[in-house]
Amino acid sequence: MKKTVRNIVVLLIVLLVLGGAVFFLMNLPTDEGGEESSQSSSSDSAERTALFDREDADIESVEVKNGEDEYTIIPTQKDSQLGFTLRGYEDYDFNTSQVSANVRTMLGLSPSKELGSQESLDAFGLGSAGAKVTVNYKDGGSDQLVLGDAAPETTGKYVLKDGEVYIVLGVPDAFYSNKFSYFETSVYVIPSLVDVTVDDEGETSETEAEDKLESLTLSGAHFPETISIKPSSKYLSGYGIAEPITAESGNTKFTDLLTSLKTLTASSVVDAGITEEKLEQYGLSEPDAKLSFSLNGSEHEVAVSAKDSSGMRYMIADENNLVYKVANGTVANWADISLMDLRMSYVWIANIKEVKKLTVTLNGSEVHSFDITREKNEEKSTDTSTEYDITKITDAGGNTIDYEVYQPFYQKLIGMAVFTLDKVSYGGTPAMEIKYEYFNGGSDTVEYYEVSGNRYAALLNGSFNGQVRGTDFDSVVDLLP
Structure with a gap:
């Protein structure tokens, strides 16, 4: 039992000695190096001084000179509000709000890092290639910034002021561009037309x-x-x-x-x-x-x-x-x-069921005419559209022409395609003349004149329409009923 008590006493003495040593070390005075480190840390975290100590009302003008352009920003008053615009362009419509915002942003710039005086300004884009912004004040004073490259370690830009280099966040990109970057690029927008419908309950709806x-x-x-x-x-x-x-x-x-x-x-x-x-x-x-x-x-x-x-x-x-x-x-x-x-590829196309009479004349003398009879298709017709069926086709001699014969010919006739619009000389009697007469009145005429190179000049109602190939022309003649 005595031995156990002795061990406890020894342990308590050791703990007291260790506690005293820790207390002693924690209360030692700091050396000079530690004091300097503490002061440096405090300096880095302190709020830095803004690049400008002026208000927007102090500004007489802002001169911008960069690799693209030179221009001057001046104050303007509108509805008692101070704004900024581009000198010489006051009568143009552009984004003056952005001009004003950029000037005020510039006045509020603060460095995120100070690099001090630097021998090689070109290394920061602050030499001859830098964008120069000169702020002239109403009291005769001025400030100048040189805006350089983007700093690789941050999102800021290198800025030179009064011989000192800084890294600054939020530098307006417009100071690197020409004055027309403030102008709108939208030329026009044409609104869509709207159809308004009213249902049975009087409710209106709009569709494009x-x-x-x-x-x-x-x-x-x-x-x-x-x-x-x-x-x-x-x-x-x-x-x-x-x-x-x-x-x-x-x-x-x-x-x-x-x-x-x-x-x-x-x-x-x-x-x-x-x-x-x-x-x-x-x-x-x-x-x-x-x-x-x-x-x-x-x-x-x-x-x-x-x-x-x-x-x-x-x-x-x-x-x-x-x-x-x-x-x-x-x-x-x-x-x-x-x-x-x-243009559409064809010379002329007319709905086969709308043509009341079709007359085809070859070489001015050979006439083929077709009279068409049609009837309303009651099953396919609606309140908004009427469908017809061709019930009879007769030629000039009164002979009935089967629809199965007439339809392929008609399809080939209207399907003749123009392959070139080159103007060509033509004259005399047309090799083929087609006259379309319609149930609802009116007519259209297509003429084909033979020209060199196995081609035909096509005319629609007397006006040149283009040239068609002789092979297409011949295939129509071959199918003529």
Whole structure:
């Protein structure tokens, strides 16, 4: 028992000695190095001084000079509110709110890190390549910043002020760009048409309606002749080419063109204040392609230069007094298109059930005529549309022609395809003349004149439509009932 007590006493003495040693070490005074380290840590965490100690009301002007441009920002008053705009462009519509925001952001810049004086400013992009921002104050004073490269270790930029280099977060990118970066690149947006319907309970609903093109004209160096397209109820598609040929439009490429007209956005604005000299400079005095159209009641005119090596074009639009740069893909649906692209392949197509009489004359003397009788199909007709069946076909001699004979001939007749729009000389008596007379009145005439190379010039209602191949012509004649 005595031995156990002795061991407990020894253990207590050891614990007391260790506790005293720890207390002694914890209360030793710090050396000079430790004190300096503590002060340095405190300095790094303290809030740094802003680069500017001025208010926006103190500013007379802000001069920006970078690798792209030189421009000056000046104060402006609107509704007693201080804002900022671009000198010389006060009458233009651009994002003045962003100009004002960038000036105020600049005044509030604070460094996230101080690098002090540096011998090689070029290493930070702060040499001759740096963007210079000079702030002039109403009291005659000024400050200057040089904006350099992005700092690789942070999201900030290198900034030089009063010979000291800093890393600063939130430097506006616009100070590295030209003044036109503040201009809107959206040229126009055409609203869709809306159909309004009322149900039996008087509730109204709206649905997007089909776009309506009132007129479209294409001209310029890309187009040998001016192309004019207009709506026409005589064509199944509802649209016809009026110049330089007479033909139906409304194919897929026309539809794509129509869709692309609804909105136009440029890649950038490159100049303002259009003059003859500037039009010449940007290749717009004689545009490569020019578009004029009216869609859904909105009228617009757009012209583009030829493509450069990068596939970009310069562009002017409406009366915007701006020169834009636009990717060719944005305007290709109309600027790169051809007359052949815009037309239907056939010369003329008429619904077989709408033709009351068809007259085919070969070489001016051989006449083949067909009179058609039709009746309403009660089962297929509805309140909004009427369906007909052809019940009888007779020739000039009163002979009945089987529909199974007439229909393949008619299909081949309207299916003759134009393969080129090259103008060609023709005259004399047409090799074939087809006259379509309709149940609802009116008529259309197609003529084919033989030309060299086993081809025929096709005319629609007296206007050149294109050329067809002699083999297609012969196949129609071979099927003539």
